[in-house]
Amino acid sequence: MTVLVVVEGTDKGLSEASRRAVGAAGTLGPALLLTAGVDCRAAAEQGAVLSGVAEVLLADHPCLPGAPENLAPLLANLAPACSHVLAPADAFGATLIPFLGALLGVGPVTETTAFLGDGVFERPCHAARLVARVRVLGRLALLTVRPSAFSPAPPRRDGPPAPIRPLPGIRDHGLCRRLRPAQPLGERPDLESARIAVVGGRGLEEAGSFALMEALAHRLNAAVGASRGAVDAELASADLQVGQTGRIIAPDLYLGVGVSGSLQHVAGIKEARVIAAINKDPAAPLLAMADVAWVADLRQAVPELLRALQNAADASP
Numbered sequence: 001m002t003v004l005v006v007v008e009g010t011d012k013g014l015s016e017a018s019r020r021a022v023g024a025a026g027t028l029g030p031a032l033l034l035t036a037g038v039d040c041r042a043a044a045e046q047g048a049v050l051s052g053v054a055e056v057l058l059a060d061h062p063c064l065p066g067a068p069e070n071l072a073p074l075l076a077n078l079a080p081a082c083s084h085v086l087a088p089a090d091a092f093g094a095t096l097i098p099f100l101g102a103l104l105g106v107g108p109v110t111e112t113t114a115f116l117g118d119g120v121f122e123r124p125c126h127a128a129r130l131v132a133r134v135r136v137l138g139r140l141a142l143l144t145v146r147p148s149a150f151s152p153a154p155p156r157r158d159g160p161p162a163p164i165r166p167l168p169g170i171r172d173h174g175l176c177r178r179l180r181p182a183q184p185l186g187e188r189p190d191l192e193s194a195r196i197a198v199v200g201g202r203g204l205e206e207a208g209s210f211a212l213m214e215a216l217a218h219r220l221n222a223a224v225g226a227s228r229g230a231v232d233a234e235l236a237s238a239d240l241q242v243g244q245t246g247r248i249i250a251p252d253l254y255l256g257v258g259v260s261g262s263l264q265h266v267a268g269i270k271e272a273r274v275i276a277a278i279n280k281d282p283a284a285p286l287l288a289m290a291d292v293a294w295v296a297d298l299r300q301a302v303p304e305l306l307r308a309l310q311n312a313a314d315a316s317p
């Protein structure tokens, strides 16, 4: 039976989250990798040289980005030959896999963090305070896998790249219409795979904008995230939200600025190796759990930190 890994392809290639999904599939057996997007041949070519990929299907069509209803029926045709269909638990996979599950009448296991064998998987629940073990009773497992829980598939050591063949039959079902292109992510690293993430909270309201976080991210080559408080205050867009109902991140360093540290926020950051926080309230829960806690008004602290980083950069040879 085939292990099918479905990832988003772009003209820039494969994301880190996609490589991690391929890495996760590697523990199940050789994978058929499907890259879906527009002008995404580069992604298919990068996938073809990853360890564990036996074959690549290239689904390249303008109707595919942001439209799971155009891709899911094609996957439903492939599914009977598969033991597993999995995708990263990013925006792409988190919309596609439930759509496919609805077509097939199969309940997906989402945010999977471990494969225990015999159709048993682990996933966090109750704001990541518990880990559930889920057994799939049917013959097909539909999964999204949490990128931070798996290592990226390494490049294959020998042999030619896996063959790439186009996926036939792609068509626009006309169920949705794109009003404007998605906002480009720019050069910022991906939140799910960044080594450093700077995350702004509602405390930034006092500073008047989110620009301080952008400046910090630029200096640290970090990804930018936001708490729900910052999103609700319209300081940041919802796709930056980190936490139980947002993105789950596991950077080497998380820096929360003006973030109180609610349970729901912490559910998304608890796997960070080092947690640092700036907050003017010494009783803020995030300060209590932080490895590095700075009790300060962010309007003074962040510019001071930026100056220190600049000085360190100037001093380095």
Ligand SMILES: Cc1cc2nc3c(=O)[nH]c(=O)nc-3n(C[C@H](O)[C@H](O)[C@H](O)COP(=O)(O)OP(=O)(O)OC[C@H]3O[C@@H](n4cnc5c(N)ncnc54)[C@H](O)[C@@H]3O)c2cc1C
Pocket: 200, 201, 202, 203, 204, 206, 207, 226, 227, 228, 229, 230, 241, 242, 243, 244, 245, 246, 247, 257, 258, 259, 260, 261, 262, 263, 264, 265, 268, 278, 279, 280, 281, 284, 296, 297, 298, 299
């Ligand atoms: C079902 C459910 C799901 C949720 N999912 C999420 C989620 O995914 N992610 C998420 O983040 N939240 C989530 N929430 C919301 C969560 O409960 C909190 O309301 C939210 O995390 C608070 O955001 P915040 O810390 O930015 O704001 P606040 O709690 O308002 O905290 C702001 C902090 O900034 C500090 N501050 C203010 N001014 C300054 C200053 N000048 N200098 C320094 N510090 C300052 C304050 O002391 C305070 O600690 C969810 C809630 C529910 C019910």
